[in-house]
Amino acid sequence: MSIESLLGLNAFSEGTRALPKMPKKINNSQFLIVALGAGILLRLALMPFFAHVDLFSEARRVFYVIENDYLFDNSHRFVVFYIEVIFAAFSTLFIDVTDGLFHISDPTQSVSSIIDYGYFLNDPNIYRHLFFFKLPYLVFDIATAIVIWKFVENPSHRRIALLLWLFNPLTIFSTYIFGRFEVISLFFLAMTALQLKYDRVFFASVFFAISLHCREINILFAPFFLLALIDPKDHWLRNAIVLMVSTTIIGLLFLLPNWLIDFSGGDTQLFVDPTASTKGDTLNKLLSLGYYWFYPIVICLAALAIYQWETSYKPKAERFVISASVVLFIYFGFNVHSVHYAAWLVLMPILAMQYDKKVVLPFVALFGVWIVLWLLKTDSGVFTLFLAAPLSTDFIGLGHFPSFYNKLTAGSSLDLFQSIQLMRSLFLVVMGFFAYRVLRQRG
Amino acid sequence: MTKLPRSLSRPLRIAFGLWLSAFGNSAIAASTEILSTNDLSKHVDSTYQVSGIDPFVVIKLEDEATTAGNITVDLGTEISDIKLELFFKSRQSIFDPHYKASYRVDHFPVSLKLPTGALKSNILRIDIVGCPSCRLDLSNLISSDQSSRSSKLLEPIEILNGLKQLNADGQVLQLNDWSLNDLGGTLTEFEITADDPFLVSPKLDLSTRGLAGVYFKFEAPSSNQAWDSYQFFYQTEHHGFSLKASSDMRISQNKHGQESETAELFIPLSFLADDFPPSKSLKQIRLDLPLIDGKWALLESKLIHDSQLEQYLALKPKQLVHTKLQRATGLRLIKKSLLNVLADRWFVASYLLLIITVIIVFFRAFRRYK
Numbered sequence: 001m002s003i004e005s006l007l008g009l010n011a012f013s014e015g016t017r018a019l020p021k022m023p024k025k026i027n028n029s030q031f032l033i034v035a036l037g038a039g040i041l042l043r044l045a046l047m048p049f050f051a052h053v054d055l056f057s058e059a060r061r062v063f064y065v066i067e068n069d070y071l072f073d074n075s076h077r078f079v080v081f082y083i084e085v086i087f088a089a090f091s092t093l094f095i096d097v098t099d100g101l102f103h104i105s106d107p108t109q110s111v112s113s114i115i116d117y118g119y120f121l122n123d124p125n126i127y128r129h130l131f132f133f134k135l136p137y138l139v140f141d142i143a144t145a146i147v148i149w150k151f152v153e154n155p156s157h158r159r160i161a162l163l164l165w166l167f168n169p170l171t172i173f174s175t176y177i178f179g180r181f182e183v184i185s186l187f188f189l190a191m192t193a194l195q196l197k198y199d200r201v202f203f204a205s206v207f208f209a210i211s212l213h214c215r216e217i218n219i220l221f222a223p224f225f226l227l228a229l230i231d232p233k234d235h236w237l238r239n240a241i242v243l244m245v246s247t248t249i250i251g252l253l254f255l256l257p258n259w260l261i262d263f264s265g266g267d268t269q270l271f272v273d274p275t276a277s278t279k280g281d282t283l284n285k286l287l288s289l290g291y292y293w294f295y296p297i298v299i300c301l302a303a304l305a306i307y308q309w310e311t312s313y314k315p316k317a318e319r320f321v322i323s324a325s326v327v328l329f330i331y332f333g334f335n336v337h338s339v340h341y342a343a344w345l346v347l348m349p350i351l352a353m354q355y356d357k358k359v360v361l362p363f364v365a366l367f368g369v370w371i372v373l374w375l376l377k378t379d380s381g382v383f384t385l386f387l388a389a390p391l392s393t394d395f396i397g398l399g400h401f402p403s404f405y406n407k408l409t410a411g412s413s414l415d416l417f418q419s420i421q422l423m424r425s426l427f428l429v430v431m432g433f434f435a436y437r438v439l440r441q442r443g
Numbered sequence: 444m445t446k447l448p449r450s451l452s453r454p455l456r457i458a459f460g461l462w463l464s465a466f467g468n469s470a471i472a473a474s475t476e477i478l479s480t481n482d483l484s485k486h487v488d489s490t491y492q493v494s495g496i497d498p499f500v501v502i503k504l505e506d507e508a509t510t511a512g513n514i515t516v517d518l519g520t521e522i523s524d525i526k527l528e529l530f531f532k533s534r535q536s537i538f539d540p541h542y543k544a545s546y547r548v549d550h551f552p553v554s555l556k557l558p559t560g561a562l563k564s565n566i567l568r569i570d571i572v573g574c575p576s577c578r579l580d581l582s583n584l585i586s587s588d589q590s591s592r593s594s595k596l597l598e599p600i601e602i603l604n605g606l607k608q609l610n611a612d613g614q615v616l617q618l619n620d621w622s623l624n625d626l627g628g629t630l631t632e633f634e635i636t637a638d639d640p641f642l643v644s645p646k647l648d649l650s651t652r653g654l655a656g657v658y659f660k661f662e663a664p665s666s667n668q669a670w671d672s673y674q675f676f677y678q679t680e681h682h683g684f685s686l687k688a689s690s691d692m693r694i695s696q697n698k699h700g701q702e703s704e705t706a707e708l709f710i711p712l713s714f715l716a717d718d719f720p721p722s723k724s725l726k727q728i729r730l731d732l733p734l735i736d737g738k739w740a741l742l743e744s745k746l747i748h749d750s751q752l753e754q755y756l757a758l759k760p761k762q763l764v765h766t767k768l769q770r771a772t773g774l775r776l777i778k779k780s781l782l783n784v785l786a787d788r789w790f791v792a793s794y795l796l797l798i799i800t801v802i803i804v805f806f807r808a809f810r811r812y813k
Binding site: 044 | 669670691693695761762763764765780783784786787790794797798801802805806808809812813
């Protein structure tokens with residue numbers, strides 16, 4: 001199979017057409033090939049050389065399942081998990097993992113100890129391990145790039161959209177340096193948007209349901225996905241049936257893995273820490289403002305739902321993409337969580353370029369704010385000048401960046417804590433800037 | 444009075460000394476200059492009180508004393524049993540710890556037999572070990588008094604005349620000199636008796652130049668664990684046995700259901716000479732064992748030379764973590780990482796092939812759409 005057919009180049013009618021107001025030296029198909037080639041090479045260059053304890057912890061769980069034949073247990077993020085299991089099983093053709101490097105004595109302890117991680121870092125085959133762990137991410141990352149290329153139609157916009165996806169520091173860091181699986185979740189969300197664009201509600205619902213098994217945060221998009229299915233031009237009964245069918249598909253696919261595992265006698269609590277707080281506690285904490293960001297987010301999301309209802313004359317995909325973008329702007333305006341979660345922010349605004357949304361400048365601002373914020377707000381080895389590599393603190397010989405910054409600014413009013421607060425505020429400003437650009441009506 | 448030139452006076456004085464020695468004359472006390480002291484407080488009566496944990500005196504001998512094969516030391520104190528350490532090689536007032544002779548002394552004055560050719564300079568340091576409350580009279584510290592010729596010369600209990608160099612065949616560590624902790628039995632058959640079992644080698648005092656690592660062959664009882672944790676410690680001139688300078692290993696067990704298995708282990712130590720700060724000498728090694736009940740035996744232990752490395756590298760545990768005093772930074776770190784990558788040759792070859800393939804495939808696709 002040729003690379004052209006893999007990329008679906010033959011299907012693009014405008015693929016070889018000369019573009020208006022664009023340099024004519026390189027056509028669209030060539031642009032796609034060069035961008036993807038460069039993107040893949042950049043990713044290949046990073047994949048084997050950056051490790052993080054979370055990646056190792058995930059790999060331990062994967063090999064635990066393979067080694068003990070627990071393939072019909074663990075319903076948690078099971079789509080991502082089984083994709084990783086398949087690639088890890090493939091990797092055993094090239095790496096011997098029988099020496100107990102990935103052994104877990106207690107599967108309910110999700111994060112590996114530093115000692116175990118130390119052994120992993122010193123393993124002579126670590127580069128192979130890192131390459132194979134990240135291989136599924138590369139596949140889904142490039143697949144997402146192709147979906148973006150198909151989704152955005154304007155020839156100049158799609159080029160920018162592709163470049164933003166392939167070369168943005170958030171996705172590259174989160175996936176190939178920090179080594180997390182966000183791109184798998186984003187791929188299924190991109191597919192959801194693509195199906196909505198072509199009014200394929202059934203497939204959109206299936207892809208959306210699959211995305212729920214990749215990242216829990218996607219549940220926030222669910223009401224906006226269902227709202228986007230309502231078409232005011234259609235009869236209310238048709239809308240009701242569409243909503244009901246879609247809800248059923250999503251509900252069934254969401255619950256199915258748990259049911260099947262229960263039915264087959266599997267253990268859905270395989271990796272669940274029994275000492276962790278119960279769901280009831282979490283909900284109580286949430287509602288009692290234990291999470292300070294909860295109520296502002298609820299208010300903003302409600303406002304967004306009203307906005308989406310009032311703009312229901314727009315295409316389904318547009319409403320879903322814009323709402324999903326703004327959901328994340330609201331979410332990240334009030335909490336920043338871990339450094340790699342910001343990768344969720346990238347996809348939807350890029351897809352919004354299909355609807356003439358000018359997001360390049362907000363993206364540039366986001367990259368700047370994100371880098372500075374996480375240089376300041378990090379722990380050792382997570383995000384330093386040498387990013388997530390274990391080399392990080394030793395490479396510059398100055399310790400990890402927050403300590404260095406603390407020493408540098410000792411006694412000044414702009415100390416580490418103040419600087420972090422300032423950058424968090426700027427992060428909120430950038431989210432507002434983004435929201436303005438994607439909600440703004442043009443023309 | 445006109446003084447003789449030094450070139451003439453020295454042989455004359457040596458000849459005079461030898462003449463005295465030959466005729467058994469007594470009481471020629473060589474005048475000795477005390478250059479410095481450490482952890483010794485001088486009193487008004489010119490005696491010295493030991494005032495710290497590292498008491499020593501640095502002296503300058505008269506020339507004739509350096510040619511004799513022995514010196515008489517008198518600290519002018521009553522003692523029962525102490526240790527004297529004579530350091531005899533220095534550069535710019537810093538004494539090399541690898542050149543010393545140790546003596547067990549139970550009375551003063553005492554005649555000490557010097558290592559052959561030891562006193563190449565006339566600066567000597569005498570350390571007083573095991574006498575924390577002694578009051579010393581150093582007025583007649585050194586003499587070449589031969590009146591006690593009939594009394595026995597005290598032989599050193601330990602001589603360090605520089606570091607031993609490891610030859611190309613390595614060095615077998617004799618098993619009868621090892622000591623055992625929390626282990627019952629002999630080295631060829633022992634059991635774990637408490638919760639901190641380890642084996643300590645005899646003193647090595649070996650140069651790290653050419654040292655590739657340590658090899659162990661032992662018989663270990665089988666356990667039902669995925670791996671067993673071993674720990675290795677080494678002493679250098681910078682530190683004793685310390686967690687900050689150690690190696691942790693996980694050795695996978697055989698799965699054949701045998702009661703015991705023979706395990707071979709190679710622990711690389713070539714980094715000692717390249718480390719920062721570099722370690723010049725390996726003084727002693729220690730192997731901590733996992734808590735497995737059953738019969739153990741240390742069958743063989745060797746220090747491995749660089750030229751033997753290829754032969755032993757396959758025995759290096761796959762799961763091995765070195766904890767070092769100082770971690771590499773900057774260019775040293777990049778160089779080390781690069782060497783680690785290049786060590787997995789199959790990976791490097793496949794990785795480069797993959798990158799070249801990607802370039803070729805995309806280049807051809809690009810040309811097709813011109």
